[in-house]
Amino acid sequence: MSIQDQLKGFGITFRTMLSKPLTLGYPERKTPVFPRFRGRHRLWTYDNGLEKCVGCSLCVAACPADCIRVVAEENTPQLRVSAGERFARIYEINMARCIFCGYCEVACPFDAITLEHSYELSERDRRELVYTKDMLLAPAPKQAPLRAEGQRV
Amino acid sequence: MAEYAPVDLTVENQVEFELDGRRVAAPAGTMLADACYAHGVEIPIFCYEPRIGPPIGACRMCLVEVEGMRGLQTACSTPVAPDMVVRTTTDAVKEAQDGVLEVLLANHPLDCPVCDKGGECPLQDRTFKFGPGTSRYVEPKRHQPKPLNLSHRIALDRERCISCFRCVRFSQEVAQDGELTMQERGARSEITTFSGDPYRGRFSGNIIDVCPVGALTSIPYRFVSRPWDVQNTPSVCGLCPVGCNTELTVREGRTKRVTGRPEPNPAVEEGWLCDTGRWAYDASWSQARITAAVVREATGDRTATLEDAVDGAAALLRGRTAGILVGTAATVEEAGIAADLAGGALPGAVVARMGIPGGALAPLRALPGAQLGDVDDADLVVVAGGDPSAQQPVAELRLRKARRFGATVTGCGPRPHALEALGTFIRTAPGDLAAGVASLAEAIAAATRPVVMWDEADLAGEPAAAEALAAAIAANPAARQLELGAEVNGSGLRALGLPDAGAVLDAVRAGTVDALLLVHADPLDAPGRAAWDAALEGFAGPVIAIASHADATTERADLVLPALTMWEQEGTLVSMNGRVQRLRPGARGPEGAAAGWELLVALAHRLGVVPGYRTAAAAFRAVTAGRPAFAGITPEAAGVLGVPLAAPAQVAGASAPPPASGEGVPLVATRTVYGGAAARRSAALADTAAPAELRMAPDTAAAHWVNDGDRVVLRSSSGESGRLTVRVGDGLPEGVVFAPLGAPGSPTEGVLPADMAPVLVRVARVEAG
Ligand code: SF4
Ligand code: SF4
Ligand code: FES
DSSP states (O other): OOHHHHHHHHHHHHHHHHSOOSSOOTTTSOOOBOTTOOOSEEEOBOTTSOBSOOOOOHHHHHOTTOOEEEEEEEOOSSOOOBSSSEEEEEEEEETTTOOOOOHHHHHOTTOOEEEOSOOOOOOSSGGGGEEOHHHHHSOOSSOOOBOOTTOOO | OTTSOOOOTTSSSEEEEEETTEEEEEETTOBHHHHHHHTTOOOOOSSOOTTTOSOOOOSOTTEEEETTSSSOEETTSOBOOTTOEEESSSHHHHHHHHHHHHHHTTSOOOOGGGOTTTTSOHHHHHHHHHSOSSOOOOSOOOOOOSOEESSSSEEEOGGGOOOOOHHHHIIIIISOOOOEEEESSGGGOEEEESSSSOOOOSSTTHHHHHOSSTTEEESTTTTTOOGGGOEEEEEEOOSSTTOOEEEEEEETTEEEEEEEOSSOOTTTTTTOOOHHHHHGGGGGGSTTBOOSEEEEETTEEEEEOHHHHHHHHHHHHTTSOEEEEEOTTSOHHHHHHHHHHHHTTSTTOEEEEOSOOOGGGHHHHTSOBOOGGGGGGOSEEEEESSOHHHHSHHHHHHHHHHHHTTOEEEEEESSOOGGGGGSEEEEOOTTOHHHHHHHHHHHHHHOSSEEEEEEHHHHHTOHHHHHHHHHHHHTSTTOEEEEEOSSTTHHHHHHTTOOBTHHHHHHHHHTOOOEEEEESOOGGGSTTHHHHHHHHHTOOSOEEEEESBOOHHHHHOSEEEEBOOTTTOOEEEEOTTOEEEEEOOOSOOOTTOBOHHHHHHHHHHHTTOOOSOOSHHHHHHHHHTTOGGGTTOOHHHHTTTOEEOSSOOOOSSOOOOOOOOSSSEEEEEEEOSTTSHHHHHOSTTGGGOOOOEEEEOHHHHHHTTOOTTOEEEEEETTEEOOOEEEEEOTTSOTTOEEEEESOTTOTGGGGSOTTOOOEEEEEEEEEOO
């Protein structure tokens, strides 16, 4: 390797040392997402606290990755969970399998499930990637910043 | 699809007509809807259901254009005619279909997401395929409180009903229970029972299958799963010897529903099931289910892993001469492998089957046999003995259908029963069935296509009647016989050539066997249990039971190996009239249990003899090889619809029972499927469970010094019964008492001999009512 080649190489190093980095310094700084970004799911309730999900399993039918499991049960006067005749006793999404296509959101006749912005879903054990109904009903613990109109990262 | 009648396009003399510009043909009399379907054109239908009966044209969904006829015609009720020109896709037809669907949906709640029918709903499918896509109705819909319980097992959602009348017609014409009706008119029409009480019927669940919308749904299956969450497996029902073809709906390893097949078996059940067969599946996770092996030791019971338990069983059996008793619900594979053990792993073992010996029935069984489907075109149906509606439920629907089709129904027997209303029935005195048979002989001889149904249990007990009946059938070459069997797989066990349980009982008594292996056998709950009680009392050897549910027999066993049930395992059952049909595994069954045949194979391995089969299908081939009844029958040949045995399942060397002797009043026992043993294990059917009652006419009660409500025990030469409650009823014949088999604690079984020979009983009051 000639000295010229070495100088050429270091030239690149010095040049880029002084320019603004392309990377983002995660996790202190997070990539902001577009408004229509499809991340972690969220199940919704009405203002009166009743769940919007009636456990109809249409999301299960729509899911191409087969990662949703719904076990429904009937609402009773003693236990009224959803606004419909039935509710989801079990609602699970296996995030390890989910491909974030958003078909479940499209399939849901009650707008009970939406894909939100949070994308920080890693766990130390893959079993913890099976999200339960309680987890999905709560807002994502780690929120992602939203990209402002015209913003560039 | 089952909703259209099957059309045979191969018969001679077909009618040619034009369908959407094509020249096609169909047999004369075929309804247009069926003919079109056979030629690949689907005409949407709702009210038409050929299994229920003639079309009524209630829904107007099936309108088509027929050249030369004014207005549109209903394809479900217009038979094909020569050179008819039919158009199914014209604008007029399309407009009619749009219009009908728009009106049908005008008041429909469109709550498909919460409806159990959603995803398998003809209304959904046809709206999607033939509907207008939008509705012009903006007015508020009619609303009704929902759901309403039509019975403990059927939910009715009146908002969804499209008034197709299928359920009403099923109740009125097929089951003929006269329960359902349509009340009110127009938008207020609703399905209800005449009295407003819950729908009581032995076949009520079929209305769920026929309802083309989600108006009628199963309560035990309510919101349990959606069609895309499940696997459906065609199987057969193993609760009674009829052997109805079923479909198991399985979700996450459990049987969640049993329905009639979407493609029914015309030779057997035609898609109908009795309520027991439909709802008893929750017995597979009932309280009595054995989920882990039980080892009885001096210090108490302990559970064991399957591995250890099979090792334990092998250790107990090693070096001993075993008696092997195969129960009547065991599959052909289980029985065959058990018999195989005697040849290798357990040399010298005595293998026998539970159930009726039936030596006297040989001449009847040798006659040409009929399938249940053949009853449809009989001109005379004879019911000799028995009570099909209680003992072989779906056979009742076939009989009613034959009557609807114009056949004469007649018969004789000692029991009053529901089918007697269909024709002339001769009430015979117990033990004198021969007299009834004699009076039927003439009618059998005179008929052109008679089918004679005969009750296994009744005729086995009366050899003279069996002989006379065989002669009467043989006298008419066109006549065929159809056995109304008593046990689930009785025919299969006989076809394997197993001798009756007496062989093992004698060996136990004589001490020639010193271990007992029970394969789904319940000798302590079956007729003849008194003799078994006594024999097992002094039996010192180990008793090993392969069983799925706890009963008196597993209580007595030293080691219980948990087996799978008919909803969970593979196997072959032979129905009462010799139809070989396959059970297919739906659910997985408890963790600690295995299929009976697998347990037997494992046992053979542990005993040092490696059997030549590892799968149920291979076992079937091996154990049926060389059996004339199974000649040419393979699991593949049995397919999904089953095949008749190649030769009748005759019994080997059994003798006829002696006539009843001693003193007392004759007892007539009936094994009721509805409310019987299966119902007591099933939570869904709990309210149907029949109480242990001794029924008799008023004068008979007076003669025995008992009143309605008294608690009594019966004594006969075979033993003593458990406690029964006296029910005095009008309309029962005098001088005879009636009791059910399979009641809790098996009280009646105690007085009966194993061969079900007629018995005389003395009635002793133990507690006043
Ligand atoms: S309940 Fe179902 S089967 Fe009965 S009339 Fe209504 S839609 Fe038809
Ligand atoms: S008639 Fe017998 S085989 Fe048919 S469904 Fe009922 S119990 Fe099962
Ligand atoms: S299907 Fe023909 S009128 Fe209903």
